[in-house]
Amino acid sequence: MPKLNENYQHLKESYLFAEIAHRVAKYTEENPDKKVIRLGIGDVTLPLGSLALQGLHEGVDAMADSSTFKGYGPEQGYPFLREAISAYYAENGVCVDAGDIFISDGAKSDTGNITELFDVDNVILIPDPVYPVYVDTNLMGGKNITYLSGNAENGFLPMPDHSMHADIIYLCSPNNPTGAVYNREQLKEWVDYALANHAVILFDSAYEAFITDPELPRSIYAIEGAKRCAIEFCSLSKTAGFTGTRCGYTVVPKELVFPASNGTEMSLHAMWNRRQSTKFNGTSYIVQKGAAAVFTKEGMQQCREHIAYYQENARIIAETLTRKKIRFFGGVHSPYIWFECPMGMESWEFFDYLLTHAQVVGTPGAGFGENGKHYFRLTSFNNHENTIEAMKRFDELF
Amino acid sequence: MPKLNENYQHLKESYLFAEIAHRVAKYTEENPDKKVIRLGIGDVTLPLGSLALQGLHEGVDAMADSSTFKGYGPEQGYPFLREAISAYYAENGVCVDAGDIFISDGAKSDTGNITELFDVDNVILIPDPVYPVYVDTNLMGGKNITYLSGNAENGFLPMPDHSMHADIIYLCSPNNPTGAVYNREQLKEWVDYALANHAVILFDSAYEAFITDPELPRSIYAIEGAKRCAIEFCSLSKTAGFTGTRCGYTVVPKELVFPASNGTEMSLHAMWNRRQSTKFNGTSYIVQKGAAAVFTKEGMQQCREHIAYYQENARIIAETLTRKKIRFFGGVHSPYIWFECPMGMESWEFFDYLLTHAQVVGTPGAGFGENGKHYFRLTSFNNHENTIEAMKRFDELF
Numbered sequence: 001m002p003k004l005n006e007n008y009q010h011l012k013e014s015y016l017f018a019e020i021a022h023r024v025a026k027y028t029e030e031n032p033d034k035k036v037i038r039l040g041i042g043d044v045t046l047p048l049g050s051l052a053l054q055g056l057h058e059g060v061d062a063m064a065d066s067s068t069f070k071g072y073g074p075e076q077g078y079p080f081l082r083e084a085i086s087a088y089y090a091e092n093g094v095c096v097d098a099g100d101i102f103i104s105d106g107a108k109s110d111t112g113n114i115t116e117l118f119d120v121d122n123v124i125l126i127p128d129p130v131y132p133v134y135v136d137t138n139l140m141g142g143k144n145i146t147y148l149s150g151n152a153e154n155g156f157l158p159m160p161d162h163s164m165h166a167d168i169i170y171l172c173s174p175n176n177p178t179g180a181v182y183n184r185e186q187l188k189e190w191v192d193y194a195l196a197n198h199a200v201i202l203f204d205s206a207y208e209a210f211i212t213d214p215e216l217p218r219s220i221y222a223i224e225g226a227k228r229c230a231i232e233f234c235s236l237s238k239t240a241g242f243t244g245t246r247c248g249y250t251v252v253p254k255e256l257v258f259p260a261s262n263g264t265e266m267s268l269h270a271m272w273n274r275r276q277s278t279k280f281n282g283t284s285y286i287v288q289k290g291a292a293a294v295f296t297k298e299g300m301q302q303c304r305e306h307i308a309y310y311q312e313n314a315r316i317i318a319e320t321l322t323r324k325k326i327r328f329f330g331g332v333h334s335p336y337i338w339f340e341c342p343m344g345m346e347s348w349e350f351f352d353y354l355l356t357h358a359q360v361v362g363t364p365g366a367g368f369g370e371n372g373k374h375y376f377r378l379t380s381f382n383n384h385e386n387t388i389e390a391m392k393r394f395d396e397l398f
Numbered sequence: 399m400p401k402l403n404e405n406y407q408h409l410k411e412s413y414l415f416a417e418i419a420h421r422v423a424k425y426t427e428e429n430p431d432k433k434v435i436r437l438g439i440g441d442v443t444l445p446l447g448s449l450a451l452q453g454l455h456e457g458v459d460a461m462a463d464s465s466t467f468k469g470y471g472p473e474q475g476y477p478f479l480r481e482a483i484s485a486y487y488a489e490n491g492v493c494v495d496a497g498d499i500f501i502s503d504g505a506k507s508d509t510g511n512i513t514e515l516f517d518v519d520n521v522i523l524i525p526d527p528v529y530p531v532y533v534d535t536n537l538m539g540g541k542n543i544t545y546l547s548g549n550a551e552n553g554f555l556p557m558p559d560h561s562m563h564a565d566i567i568y569l570c571s572p573n574n575p576t577g578a579v580y581n582r583e584q585l586k587e588w589v590d591y592a593l594a595n596h597a598v599i600l601f602d603s604a605y606e607a608f609i610t611d612p613e614l615p616r617s618i619y620a621i622e623g624a625k626r627c628a629i630e631f632c633s634l635s636k637t638a639g640f641t642g643t644r645c646g647y648t649v650v651p652k653e654l655v656f657p658a659s660n661g662t663e664m665s666l667h668a669m670w671n672r673r674q675s676t677k678f679n680g681t682s683y684i685v686q687k688g689a690a691a692v693f694t695k696e697g698m699q700q701c702r703e704h705i706a707y708y709q710e711n712a713r714i715i716a717e718t719l720t721r722k723k724i725r726f727f728g729g730v731h732s733p734y735i736w737f738e739c740p741m742g743m744e745s746w747e748f749f750d751y752l753l754t755h756a757q758v759v760g761t762p763g764a765g766f767g768e769n770g771k772h773y774f775r776l777t778s779f780n781n782h783e784n785t786i787e788a789m790k791r792f793d794e795l796f
Contacts, residue, residue: 112677279510
């Protein structure tokens, strides 16, 4: 009889989006004449840019002839893409060696799979609220989590507690769901803390392309010393609309070396390389060709135009909340707007209130952690018309 | 200081293909006039069929317009592909529910990731010789392995030892590297053994499309009772030449339910669903469109033509070995031919001998386990001309 991994019994049912879908379906069934607008979407809606499309078609075409056909590729990704991403970092003023960049099918896979490299016995800090994957993937491995409280007082940007030791620290900036962004000084404090504790920071920069202020770091490696303490996850999902096309990348610097209990040294870079070589067979060549086209000058210009479209939606939402004197977080360097539910409501209560009174769908903050219980997330991924209409209704409601 | 997963220290360096590349490079540098023929390739070489290409292009085209654009898809795969695979099983006389089929980026990922569902404390049987991923992914998780001896006496098809208990059993048929195929009676013995022991069989059928004899099972589910004891991994890599395009699928029947230590029941289907939903974001829509085209009538016809091409190469190799009275395994319902190294040589010794005397590259059996030390693998993935030429040289050498 196989003994199963009983840590799975400690996972909460992942019912957030299912429950939202259920409540919306029920409402629309009962109110077929009402137009529901979804500002809960965490997914892009604009089509891919023409450069990405061309790259993808070229990738497919290569598969049509023996002389250009691609079979198994390097598990780490093709050099052409690793180098293009290294150059993209360089454009943003950060030096990342192409050899430290691992291409994957997405940041979700990598943030989950990275947990395999660590022993069960570690002090792991995870912000609350945050993207639920960090918590669930650690629980699956039987690991204990210490939560870092994000709240209105710290602007949903928890800072290190210097009286406390940590081994592994998750940070997500710009944050999902709060949209809050660490500035350079704050990130430096985290890097300094990690170096002092010999800890590893797992830094999720999936939303970095939404940062427009050049003073805000788009990568943890913009901070001195970060290569000795940080792994960075990024993705083309939000940068280039690749949520359904699937391509991400993870930087594991060769500097990340830690002692093993037998006195030898172990390299996280070598371990991740071994993990990916053994349990992964590389990202589709076709997708990598599309991704490389994204990182060309024209490809990036198209990405910026798409992001500007979403940013304008975020501005419209933020403007409404400002006018209504509802305090919010994010919405500037992020596709997400996070605000306290009006009238002391809990997040699911507010969800129902907003759905029934304004036919607007958002995401209850409770889905992102205890600290989200009285908060609500709106996103900028719908189109202009719907976003304007939703905010008009919001305006009338409050 | 993070405590790392020290099980990685128990992994052998995965040097097999690197060492082959190194020795071949050295030889060609010293002998630039000699034409080296590679029959060590475990990768397809024919381009994709036109139907698959068309499906892939359509997938890309869908990404060009908001009305057809695809963002995040179901982590389990799109219903259109799960249903196409269910229909493919049905054509081969096996009933598999589309809801039990999980689409992924490849069987390598799935055979590796499935280990997460099991506790450290299990009796795990893995054949020797075999595809090294089963061993390495279990060692990474700190698991103990009991080897099932494959050898000339049992035709490299180890059978259950009824005096011994097992919890988890890996089987690969048609086998990599030996090409040996379990018949119906043999597989039935394994299924009966698993049911009697309440064990789980992890069945790798990646090479099933090479089976031409309708009497040989192409799926473990051709055996009565298998849905109560087996998970099956398959892939489009060898079926449709998707090694670089990346698409696989795993069947986890809902019948696979086992007791937990607290008396509750745990479903492997539900656990795998949770694992994939949490650590994976679905396979590229583009790739799934290409895969669905493979499973159309015309798409399958193209696959069969490509496989027939490789099978003719296998026939040529087998014919030569037969004429030379070298006993071999596989080569009929498999792209692999496995034979004992002539003149009592060890496999690396024979590798050098064949390279220097006939300029033919194969794969030393030692790379697949202890029992491969005196064996050698040739593959049928080169083209006809090279295969014929290599066998001509082989003929002259022995």
